Amino acid sequence: xxxxxxxxxxxxxxxxxxxxxxxxxxxxxxxxxxxxxxxxxxxxxxxxxxxxxxxxxxxxxxxxxxxxxxxxxxxxxxxxxxxxxxxxxxxxxxxxxxxxxxxxxxxxxxxxxxxxxxxxxxxxxxxxxxxxxxxxxxxxxxxxxxxxxxxxxxxxxxxxxxxxxxxxxxxxxxxxxxxxxxxxxxxxxxxxxxxxxxxxxxxxxxxxxxxxxxxxxxxxxxxxxxxxxxxxxxxxxxxxxxxxxxxxxxxxxxxxxxxxxxxxxxxxxxxxxxxxxxxxxxxxxxxxxxxxxxxxxxxxxxxxxxxxxxxxxxxxxxxxxxxxxxxxxxxxxxxxxxxxxxxxxxxxxxxxxxxxxxxxxxxxxxxxxxxxxxxxxxxxxxxxxxxxxxxxxxxxxxxxxxxxxxxxxxxxxxxxxxxxxxxxxxxxxxxxxx
Numbered sequence: 361x362x363x364x365x366x367x368x369x370x371x372x373x374x375x376x377x378x379x380x381x382x383x384x385x386x387x388x389x390x391x392x393x394x395x396x397x398x399x400x401x402x403x404x405x406x407x408x409x410x411x412x413x414x415x416x417x418x419x420x421x422x423x424x425x426x427x428x429x430x431x432x433x434x435x436x437x438x439x440x441x442x443x444x445x446x447x448x449x450x451x452x453x454x455x456x457x458x459x460x461x462x463x464x465x466x467x468x469x470x471x472x473x474x475x476x477x478x479x480x481x482x483x484x485x486x487x488x489x490x491x492x493x494x495x496x497x498x499x500x501x502x503x504x505x506x507x508x509x510x511x512x513x514x515x516x517x518x519x520x521x522x523x524x525x526x527x528x529x530x531x532x533x534x535x536x537x538x539x540x541x542x543x544x545x546x547x548x549x550x551x552x553x554x555x556x557x558x559x560x561x562x563x564x565x566x567x568x569x570x571x572x573x574x575x576x577x578x579x580x581x582x583x584x585x586x587x588x589x590x591x592x593x594x595x596x597x598x599x600x601x602x603x604x605x606x607x608x609x610x611x612x613x614x615x616x617x618x619x620x621x622x623x624x625x626x627x628x629x630x631x632x633x634x635x636x637x638x639x640x641x642x643x644x645x646x647x648x649x650x651x652x653x654x655x656x657x658x659x660x661x662x663x664x665x666x667x668x669x670x671x672x673x674x675x676x677x678x679x680x681x682x683x684x685x686x687x688x689x690x691x692x693x694x695x696x697x698x699x700x701x702x703x704x705x706x707x708x709x710x711x712x713x714x715x716x717x718x719x720x721x722x723x724x725x726x727x728x729x730x731x732x733x734x735x736x737x738x739x740x741x742x743x744x745x746x747x748x749x750x751x752x753x754x755x756x757x758x759x760x761x762x763x764x765x766x767x768x769x770x771x772x773x774x775x776x777x778x779x780x781x782x783x784x785x786x787x788x789x790x791x792x793x794x
Contacts, residue, residue, distance in 0.1 A: 369562060370498075373556070373558060374495075376555050377552050377559070378514050378515050379514050379515075379517065379518040380552045380555070381515070381518065382515045382516070382518035382519040382522065383518040383521045383548065384552075385519060386518065386521065386522020386525070387522040387523075387525050387526050387541060387544060387545060387548075388522075388541060390522070390523050390526035390530075391530040392409070392473075393406055394530075396470050396473060399467065399470035399473075400466070400471075405474075406470075408742075409477065409478075411737070412474060412475075412478040413478045414481075414731075414735065414739060416481045416482040417481045417485040417730075417731070417734055418731040418734065419482060420481070420482040420485035421731060422731060424486075425489040426723040426727030428486075430721060430722065430723040434490065435490050435563075436490060436494055436557075436563060437490065437560065438490030439486075439490040439553075439556045440557050441487075442485070442488070442490065443549045443552050443556065444549070444550065444553045445484065446480055446483065447549035449476075449479075449484070450542050451542060451543075451546055453472070453473065453476035454543075457469050457472045461537055485730075489726065489727050489730070492710075492722075492727075492729070493722045495511070495710075495714070499714065504660070504711040504715070505656040505657065505659030505664065505667075505707065505711040506659075506660050508656055508710050509653045509655055509656015509659070510653065512703060513653050516646075516648050516652060517649065519645060595716045595717075595718065596717075596718065598786055598790060599717060599725060601781065601786050602709075603732050605778045605781040605782035605786060606709065606732045606782075607732050607735065607778070609779065610732060610733060610735045611739075611740045611743075611744060611774060612740075612744075612771050612772070612775040612778060613675055613740075613771060613774075614735065614736035614745075615740045615767070615771050616741075616745050617741050617745070618745060618746060619741070619749055619764050619767055620682070620695075623761075624636070628761040630685070630687070630691060632688060640688060643692040643695050643696035644698060645699060647695070647697060647698070648700060648702070648703035649703075650700060651671075651699070651701070652707055654704075655667055656707050656711070659708040659712075664709075664711050664715065665786065667708040668704070668782065669779070669783065669787070671700075671701045671704030671708065672701070672705060672775060672779040672782065673779070674697060674698075674700065674704070675701035675702055676772045676775040676776045678694055678695070678697050679775075680769065682765070744774075745771075748763075748770060752766060
């Protein structure tokens with residue numbers, strides 16, 4: 361996992377930053393949708409938060425921050441600026457929202473949160489670009505998988521910590537209305553900016569990756585000096601197909617994210633309690649934590665594409681078992697495996713992207729990768745899973761239980777379709793690179 365360009369103190373700083381980042385996300389977003397619904401009383405409008413923030417992040421990364429990162433070689437600096445800007449923006453969003461709450465205009469208060477957080481995301485996305493490019497800069501193909509796996513493990517621990525904290529801070533909405541959550545998130549952001557500023561002084565991105573390649577990885581064309589020495593338009597075409605396959609896969613996998621919790625509580629199914637739902641959803645993160653380390657190590661030893669295919673096959677299979685899990689424990693096991701599969705794809709996928717992206721275009725192309733992965737925030741459920749379920753129940757008069765199972769099957773079909781594209785247009789072309 362470690363290499364000569366990353367010292368122990370630097371690793372500790374990067375891990376601390378990532379822990380704070382995902383703890384903050386857990387604190388803020390665990391109950392944000394519930395709070396928005398309490399203000400607006402409309403599911404569709406509430407779901408627009410994830411879609412709008414994702415779009416603004418994509419615009420920022422692809423049209424501005426990725427280009428700036430490549431042109432001026434800014435990595436850690438973008439992260440620091442993004443965290444500081446976001447910290448102050450959170451406070452501004454809180455006060456706008458509080459103004460409307462105080463005058464009794466809850467709908468406008470909700471809209472101010474959606475619009476404010478979307479604008480915030482546009483500027484904040486510079487941090488996402490800087491982080492992705494930085495991680496790719498300071499790692500080598502020989503160690504990138506293990507490094508990303510370790511970072512993802514820290515990420516999962518941070519998210520779970522944040523979710524637990526949110527349970528105490530939300531307090532029926534008071535955490536947002538009184539600003540406690542906003543202030544805490546701002547402190548985390550500023551602390552992260554300080555950590556990254558200190559870390560940036562010790563980071564020395566590797567000037568070339570080919571010189572550190574290990575012969576043991578020559579078996580996977582996605583790893584090895586030949587990939588690095590053949591940075592060309594051909595590799596960019598492969599990367600484009602990689603993004604196309606991931607788009608189908610992410611949309612398929614995330615299309616049931618909003619349906620799944622509803623399915624758990626159906627009377628005709630598990631009829632799970634709130635505590636049961638929490639237990640099942642937590643199993644996804646736990647499965648992902650285990651997979652982060654294992655997938656990273658295997659991606660370095662066996663090859664990126666092989667590990668990605670294993671993860672994709674698991675991801676395609678697990679939705680088919682949601683409808684047959686007979687109890688809470690069985691469902692938690694299945695959902696935990698789903699978490700393992702998707703974190704496997706995420707870990708090995710980022711490593712593969714880092715391998716085949718030309719160094720001088722990392723900011724721009726990693727921005728596109730981030731955009732595709734961010735499709736899970738809201739668009740997948742809003743455009744695919746939700747309408748598919750609603751049409752079956754409202755138009756075709758199919759029971760909710762059957763409609764949701766059909767949505768799960770559709771999710772598997774989409775993932776398999778993306779997997780086929782990945783195998784034909786990514787894995788096989790990479791095997792021909794010599």
